[in-house]
Each structure stands twice: as C-alpha cells, then as structure tokens.
Amino acid sequence: MPVIQYIQDNAPKMREIFEDLHANPEIGFQENRTSGIVERCLRDWGFDEVHPGIAATGVVGILRGKGQGNRRIGLRADMDALPIQEITGLPYASTNADTMHACGHDGHTTMLLGAAQYLAATRDFDGTAVFIFQPAEEGLGGARRMIAEGLFEKFPVDEVYGMHNQPLSETGLARIRKGPMMAGASFFDITIRGRGSHAAAPHQSRDALVIGAELVGLLQTVVSRNVDPVKPCVLSCTQFHTGSAYNIVPETATITGTVRYFDQAVMDLVATRMREVCDGLALAHGIAIDLDLRNVFDVLVNEPELSDAYVAAAADVLGADNVSDQGPLVMGSEDFADMSAKIPGAYINVMHGGQAALHNPAFVLDPATLPIGSSIYARIIERRMPMKDAA
Known part of the structure; x- marks a missing residue:
C-alpha cells in the first residue's frame, strides 16, 4: 500500500496548512494561533471530543472508530518553533522576526492533521484514537507539563507513537531503533x-x-x-x-x-x-x-514490539526495503521520551533530502514527506486497532 489515496487527494490542502504554519511560527507555550488552527480543524472534521488549553496551548482530540473495542492509541505531534531568524528565502518563509520552524514541527503538526482528517472520514478501526498536539518541545518541558496536568489520566492510552522528520537523507525512507534511541x-x-x-x-x-x-x-x-x-x-x-x-x-x-x-x-x-x-x-x-x-x-526508549508495529505501518506506505529498525543512536534529545516513559511507546524518523540540518536557519522540510507521515500515522491506528472482520 503506498501513500493512502484519501490523504494524497487532500495533500494540496495539507500543504496550505503547512505553509501557513511555517509562515506564522510560535515559540513554546505561545502557540495560540497554531493550536487554534488545530482545534478548528478537528471540530470541522467531526471529532468526538476536542480539548484545547492543556499545558496552556496543547490540544487533544478524541476520535472513536466504527468498532466498539476498548483499545486506545495515542498519536503525538509537537507544534513549537525556535528562536532563529530564517534565511531560506521560501515564498512562505517566516513572517515573525527571529522565529522559525527550523525543526519541522509545522510539518509534524500537518502530518498528524492529515491523519486526523482521513481517520475522521473513514473511522475504519476498532477502538479510540487520541490525537495529542503538544506545545513547547524545544527544551521548555511541554510533554512534562501535559503529563503533570493529567494528560494520561484524562485521556488514557495503551500505547503512544511519535514521529520526526530527518533531513540530509532521501525522501521515502524511514528509520527507527529498538530500545534507547535518543539521548x-x-x-x-x-x-x-x-x-x-x-x-x-x-x-x-x-x-x-x-x-x-x-x-x-x-x-x-x-x-x-x-x-x-x-x-x-x-x-x-x-x-x-x-x-x-x-x-x-x-x-x-x-x-x-x-x-x-x-x-x-x-x-x-x-x-x-x-x-x-x-x-x-x-x-x-x-x-x-x-x-x-x-x-x-529523559533517554528516549522505543518499546521493541511497538517498534516492530511502526516498521510494519511504515512499510505499508514506503515498502519494506525502505524502512529500517537499525537506525543510529542519536545524541539529540526529544521530550516524547517523557511520554514513552509513562506509556509504552515508539518514535520513528521520516527521512528526506535538503542541504541544511535541523535547527539551522536554512533548514527546509520537503513537503513530499507530509502525506507520507500522515499515512504512517493512520496505518498505525488501523493496524493496531483493526476492525474485527479485517483482523
């Protein structure tokens, strides 16, 4: 299965959202405009519940599938930008001085929104999907604050998945590492x-x-x-x-x-x-x-079984030859680790090209990764909570 057709058909709209988020970046715990867009999208797409204002600017959306199962899966994306002056020259470059999406969180938010729109339209899963749009990943403790404010007590999940783009590679690849992955x-x-x-x-x-x-x-x-x-x-x-x-x-x-x-x-x-x-x-x-x-x-640790599940979901989209569970140890850090320390979790890198690294003022996220990330997010829900007649 390549990129999900529904998601591919809606890729132009997702691209518009991505470019808008990129042009209007917001620093951690100040993502008011961003979270407003997320909230509005989830409500427009008919989510069963939408909860804004968690950890100031976080948003959680609840979507129930067609089945009556009790399983609950969390999908998480970060939303904040960095205090960097953009030099890309993109037509949709940041309009906010000294603020830039130099880590691709605008892309992560868009990917999760793409999966949300598709799953809301199809609901072809047995259980509940919990969409976590997290503020303040860049060293400000957004995940810890969401957890401290009762994220997993209010919205319990059995497992949770995160995703990040990774430039200086090739679009159409994905990498994960079982066990410790990020410092x-x-x-x-x-x-x-x-x-x-x-x-x-x-x-x-x-x-x-x-x-x-x-x-x-x-x-x-x-x-x-x-x-x-x-x-x-x-x-x-x-x-x-x-x-x-x-x-x-x-x-x-x-x-x-x-x-x-x-x-x-x-x-x-x-x-x-x-x-x-x-x-x-x-x-x-x-x-x-x-x-x-x-x-x-904390050290980000991928649960082995969930890592295998993520590999399978990514292989559905990219092909088995383009997905590896032998990713490198990464000295960079990621506060998804706080979530996966509380709930079994897994975190995957979606690779793409480009000439600049993350956190660089010339960084550009390849928009071709947007429907890829959305499709992988969607497939993990459909695979981990299949309808009984599809099991």
Missing part, C-alpha cells in the same frame, strides 16, 4: 561571582572572565577524562557572558550548556565531577561558583 539531556547554568576592578589594576580583582575561561577548558575534560569512551556522552558549553566595558575587569560571568547521555550512571558521574571542578576552582581563586544542573529530557 537524555541535562542543561546547566554556572554563575561565577568574582571581584571587579579597573582594567589598569587587575591585581585588585578576582577576574571572572579569566576564571570562566579556565572553567570552560576544565569542563571539556570532564567527559574525555572520566567517562568510559565506549559509553556515549557529550558535554558542550554553549554560552559565555561577561563584561561590560573596555576598562573594567568583570565581577561576574555566566556559562551555560548541556550534557547528553544514554546511561544514568554516566550522567551521575558527570554531575559529580562538574560540581567538584566548580568547587575546586572556586576554592583556588577565593570566589564563589554556583552550578545549576537539571534534567530536561
């Missing part, structure tokens, strides 16, 4: 509290800039000189802010960054060494260094 992540903020002085009298200071530079170098040895090299882990310092004038030795500095890992014991080791490095450097210079290190993403 967990902790973010850190470090504040160095030194002593300022005139730049002509640095001996009177405790120079936060120099100490900060030393600290960045030391942090970059935490993984390379402490973690077993066969256990993947990355520590990256990504921001360093200090100073205010040419003739002032700065009193304070801030350093931020992230740690990515697959093994909690590795993360615990890195956390311990980061604290020891900060405390030791503070003691050496007679200053204070404060470290705030916090978990933001």
